Amino acid sequence: MSMEEKQNSQTSLDFNQNIFKPSSREEIVEIVKHCYNKNIPLEINGLKSKNKIGRNFQSEKTLDLSDYKGIIDYKPEELYIKVKAATPLKEIMEELNKNNQQLAFEPNDFGYLFSGESNSGTIGGVVSCNFAGSRRFKVGSVRDHILGFQGINGKGETIKSGGTVVKNVTGYDLSKLISGSFGTLTILTELSIKVLPKPETSKTLIIKNPHLKKALDFLGKALSSSTDPSGGVFYPDYFGKDFVLNDLTHDGGLTAIRIEGPTNSVDQRANRLSKELGLLDQELSILDNEQSNIFWSRTKNLEVFKSLKSNLLRIVLPVSETLQVIQKLKSYDIKYFVDWGGSLIWAVFETLNAKILSDIKDIVKKHQGYITLIKIEDDLKASADIFTIDPIKYKISEKIKRSFDPKRIFNPGKMYTGI
Amino acid sequence: MSNLQMPKVDNVIMSKKDKIATDLRGIINSKNVLSNPDELRPFETDGLTAYRQMPLLVVMPETVEEVSQILKYCNENKVKVVPRGAGTGLSGGSMPLEDCVLMAMGKFNKIIEIDYENRCVVTQPCVTNLAITHAVQDKGFYYAPDPSSQIACSIGGNVAENSGGVHSLKYGATTNNLLGIQVVLMDGTVTKFGGKTMDAEGYDFLGLMTGSEGLLGVITEVTVKILKSPEVVKAALVGFPSIEDAGNCVAEIIAEGCIPAGMEIMDKALTKATNDYSKAGYPTDAEAMMIVEFDGTEHEVEAYIQKTKEIAEKNNSSSLKISKSNEERLKFWAGRKAAFPACGVLAPDYMCMDGSIPRGKLAEVLNEISRLSKKYNLPVANAFHAGDGNLHPLIMFDANDKESLRKCEEFGADILKYCVKVGGALTGEHGVGIEKRELMCEAFNDKDIQQQLTIKVALDPNSLLNPGKVYPILRKCAEEGRVHVHGGKTKFPDIPRF
Numbered sequence: 001m002s003m004e005e006k007q008n009s010q011t012s013l014d015f016n017q018n019i020f021k022p023s024s025r026e027e028i029v030e031i032v033k034h035c036y037n038k039n040i041p042l043e044i045n046g047l048k049s050k051n052k053i054g055r056n057f058q059s060e061k062t063l064d065l066s067d068y069k070g071i072i073d074y075k076p077e078e079l080y081i082k083v084k085a086a087t088p089l090k091e092i093m094e095e096l097n098k099n100n101q102q103l104a105f106e107p108n109d110f111g112y113l114f115s116g117e118s119n120s121g122t123i124g125g126v127v128s129c130n131f132a133g134s135r136r137f138k139v140g141s142v143r144d145h146i147l148g149f150q151g152i153n154g155k156g157e158t159i160k161s162g163g164t165v166v167k168n169v170t171g172y173d174l175s176k177l178i179s180g181s182f183g184t185l186t187i188l189t190e191l192s193i194k195v196l197p198k199p200e201t202s203k204t205l206i207i208k209n210p211h212l213k214k215a216l217d218f219l220g221k222a223l224s225s226s227t228d229p230s231g232g233v234f235y236p237d238y239f240g241k242d243f244v245l246n247d248l249t250h251d252g253g254l255t256a257i258r259i260e261g262p263t264n265s266v267d268q269r270a271n272r273l274s275k276e277l278g279l280l281d282q283e284l285s286i287l288d289n290e291q292s293n294i295f296w297s298r299t300k301n302l303e304v305f306k307s308l309k310s311n312l313l314r315i316v317l318p319v320s321e322t323l324q325v326i327q328k329l330k331s332y333d334i335k336y337f338v339d340w341g342g343s344l345i346w347a348v349f350e351t352l353n354a355k356i357l358s359d360i361k362d363i364v365k366k367h368q369g370y371i372t373l374i375k376i377e378d379d380l381k382a383s384a385d386i387f388t389i390d391p392i393k394y395k396i397s398e399k400i401k402r403s404f405d406p407k408r409i410f411n412p413g414k415m416y417t418g419i
Numbered sequence: 420m421s422n423l424q425m426p427k428v429d430n431v432i433m434s435k436k437d438k439i440a441t442d443l444r445g446i447i448n449s450k451n452v453l454s455n456p457d458e459l460r461p462f463e464t465d466g467l468t469a470y471r472q473m474p475l476l477v478v479m480p481e482t483v484e485e486v487s488q489i490l491k492y493c494n495e496n497k498v499k500v501v502p503r504g505a506g507t508g509l510s511g512g513s514m515p516l517e518d519c520v521l522m523a524m525g526k527f528n529k530i531i532e533i534d535y536e537n538r539c540v541v542t543q544p545c546v547t548n549l550a551i552t553h554a555v556q557d558k559g560f561y562y563a564p565d566p567s568s569q570i571a572c573s574i575g576g577n578v579a580e581n582s583g584g585v586h587s588l589k590y591g592a593t594t595n596n597l598l599g600i601q602v603v604l605m606d607g608t609v610t611k612f613g614g615k616t617m618d619a620e621g622y623d624f625l626g627l628m629t630g631s632e633g634l635l636g637v638i639t640e641v642t643v644k645i646l647k648s649p650e651v652v653k654a655a656l657v658g659f660p661s662i663e664d665a666g667n668c669v670a671e672i673i674a675e676g677c678i679p680a681g682m683e684i685m686d687k688a689l690t691k692a693t694n695d696y697s698k699a700g701y702p703t704d705a706e707a708m709m710i711v712e713f714d715g716t717e718h719e720v721e722a723y724i725q726k727t728k729e730i731a732e733k734n735n736s737s738s739l740k741i742s743k744s745n746e747e748r749l750k751f752w753a754g755r756k757a758a759f760p761a762c763g764v765l766a767p768d769y770m771c772m773d774g775s776i777p778r779g780k781l782a783e784v785l786n787e788i789s790r791l792s793k794k795y796n797l798p799v800a801n802a803f804h805a806g807d808g809n810l811h812p813l814i815m816f817d818a819n820d821k822e823s824l825r826k827c828e829e830f831g832a833d834i835l836k837y838c839v840k841v842g843g844a845l846t847g848e849h850g851v852g853i854e855k856r857e858l859m860c861e862a863f864n865d866k867d868i869q870q871q872l873t874i875k876v877a878l879d880p881n882s883l884l885n886p887g888k889v890y891p892i893l894r895k896c897a898e899e900g901r902v903h904v905h906g907g908k909t910k911f912p913d914i915p916r917f
Binding site for chain 1: 534535536537538559580581583587588591592594595604608610612614615616617618619620621622623624625626627629630631635647648649650670671673674675676678715716717718719722723775776777778779804807808809842843844845846847848849850851855859862863866867868869870871873874876877878889890
């Protein structure tokens with residue numbers, strides 16, 4: 001009996017099935033070892049809220065991790081939570097909420113976009129995609145909140161990095177590397193995540209304004225002021241009118257700036273900011289805590305793109321380039337909104353083909369930014385580069401991929417051909 | 420110090436010293452290649468002065484192209500390279516090897532661009548941490564991470580070590596304040612990770628490089644984000660009758676949702692020593708003393724200070740002073756920042772440890788340190804970045820007494836092992852370097868370490884870039900040295916530490 005057969009005989013796992021649904025780390029290890037030995041590529045899934053992001057790729061088997069869930073250890077006073085990687089984000093949020101805490105990076109909920117209803121996915125998926133919400137410029141991205149992880153590499157070895165304490169410089173910071181790696185380096189099994197207290201109050205200044213240039217000016221001033229905002233978006237007319245809230249006294253294009261913290265400080269800072277921006281009463285609405293939270297939750301959930309058929313692109317730029325890039329993109333039929341105080345553009349293209357895509361990529365690259373194709377039509381998706389990479393970084397990425405997953409069995413090709 | 424094993428010296432390289440020097444003089448300006456012992460001497464150690472080793476040669480490149488060509492040459496000729504910034508590191512990360520070319524980056528000392536619109540600064544790596552703040556403070560901005568040696572340490576070194584500081588509790592360490600770097604890999608490849616955008620796409624090489632202690636590449640350019648300076652900064656100085664009370668107070672402040680800009684604790688021994696040294700007005704009768712600082716708008720700071728006051732009183736505080744002016748606030752800090760020289764007065768030598776622990780374990784760990792202090796019969800003073808669980812015990816000993824030194828080393832290793840045991844880490848901000856290398860197996864098993872080494876080999880197949888650092892050579896848990904200071908003399912005695 002070969003080593004491998006011996007191994008297989010010890011388990012109750014049926015290796016002939018097409019979908020593996022393990023519920024213990026030991027089972028995941030056995031599956032990976034089996035696939036490593038047999039060169040079987042795996043598609044790795046949690047709750048499939050974001051699995052349409054990334055390239056299409058061939059995989060013989062699917063690893064459905066959705067049963068590998070649960071909170072392992074939550075220490076509110078130590079500001080961390082340790083969970084199994086496929087724990088639904090919703091479950092984590094509910095648990096944190098009991099202690100008035102939160103994940104400060106407010107991850108996007110892609111459910112509205114892909115399935116028309118909320119599906120915030122698993123924490124493992126959130127980390128693997130590293131898409132942070134509106135607080136990005138203030139609190140960092142998803143990766144900045146990962147204290148440590150345990151995962152299975154492509155040989156079936158259990159590895160870990162980091163821990164549960166905030167300050168830790170012991171060895172390479174692999175928590176950063178696995179964030180945004182779209183499941184191509186390890187199968188995450190455990191994650192330790194930094195949690196933070198919820199701000200006592202949130203207030204949002206909504207400035208009536210349909211013009212991008214003016215909006216970027218407001219946002220730039222706000223983000224460079226000592227009033228310390230934690231969110232800054234611009235919705236043009238066509239999206240602004242979707243926001244119907246009691247305290248919102250106007251419709252149409254709007255610039256929204258969020259101020260959070262202790263109540264009296266929020267009041268003081270909100271007043272100061274409206275003065276610094278020279279705002280008149282008639283152009284300003286102020287959302288109180290509850291409505292402010294609704295507004296930012298809708299932004300985080302990309303609700304303006306609910307059930308969108310196609311062609312959503314995520315464009316990240318130095319804020320100084322945003323105006324020029326959007327002006328250039330307007331020669332195509334687009335609808336967009338701006339987040340991260342001006343650094344992030346979510347743009348829908350009415351028509352998109354390989355030529356247009358290539359032109360847009362050139363524009364964005366010229367302005368030192370990058371594009372990720374979030375939702376595009378299948379025929380275009382088959383040929384397009386979802387992510388963009390230069391030859392040097394491709395070479396390095398290939399080496400890093402092999403150092404974790406030498407036989408390329410984890411989501412092979414999901415990010416780039418050959419990786 | 421204990422015997423420190425370094426990678427095997429390559430005698431072929433040693434014998435070719437003159438040829439290598441000549442070749443390198445063909446790549447860069449010949450006066451930037453140093454080869455005689457007098458010239459090499461200043462580079463024999465970094466901030467971990469207990470270890471000294473002269474390099475084979477020192478090169479001081481002036482351009483990225485030169486860095487690339489030198490690395491390419493060394494890679495092709497199997498010459499080891501040790502990169503060095505300001506040389507203030509406390510874990511021996513830039514200590515030379517006998518057969519290495521030490522790459523001193525000191526000539527990369529210019530700020531390239533200040534970009535207020537994108538709120539970032541692009542700089543060469545050997546600009547000091549503090550110089551970045553100085554360059555932007557007239558417009559009301561600053562660079563947040565503030566390692567205590569910020570007056571001298573280089574931003575490139577900060578990236579290599581992922582340096583923290585007092586304010587990392589609220590603003591994060593270097594990794595959280597970095598937007599991009601330009602790096603030269605050992606084969607001479609020049610590339611950029613990140614830039615002026617947030618979250619560059621693809622694998623997070625920026626995150627991987629940060630804190631990699633010069634093992635993966637040489638940093639030639641750094642882009643950091645800058646923040647608007649807070650309007651008001653206030654500090655409170657609080658005395659406690661016991662370490663437990665201070666520890667509970669810290670935990671409760673954090674749990675209440677206040678995130679101070681900095682929160683420090685010193686034990687009685689250090690409070691007294693620093694107060695004697697700097698006349699900071701500390702409550703010397705208290706068993707533990709806390710400095711807690713808040714920044715933000717006036718109302719915000721007032722609200723947090725008020726809350727802190729309530730929590731401190733609830734936890735039996737014996738004294739409480741709130742800074743009335745910026746001068747008074749800086750005076751609160753003066754003693755804390757003079758902890759190193761203050762300890763120099765107390766004992767001929769001391770070693771500074773750097774462990775990280777869960778906040779709630781503070782009292783337990785300090786009790787253990789106190790037990791160990793009795794066991795080894797060596798006095799200890801403790802400073803603690805309490806807000807983020809980063810502990811700096813200072814063990815006092817006499818380096819001229821071999822037995823005292825051996826005991827000190829054992830004591831230090833026991834503390835770090837205990838930090839790991841209670842769920843903490845071997846190093847919070849000083850890095851592993853050569854100092855804690857052999858303790859890595861306390862924190863990681865062979866598979867974990869092997870995964871990290873595989874990454875190293877992927878980018879540097881011949882293991883030529885800063886070898887012998889971070890990862891155990893012995894592959895067993897030997898107990899090696901810590902920051903060692905003799906007669907109060909550090910390499911740069913005037914630089915504030917930890």
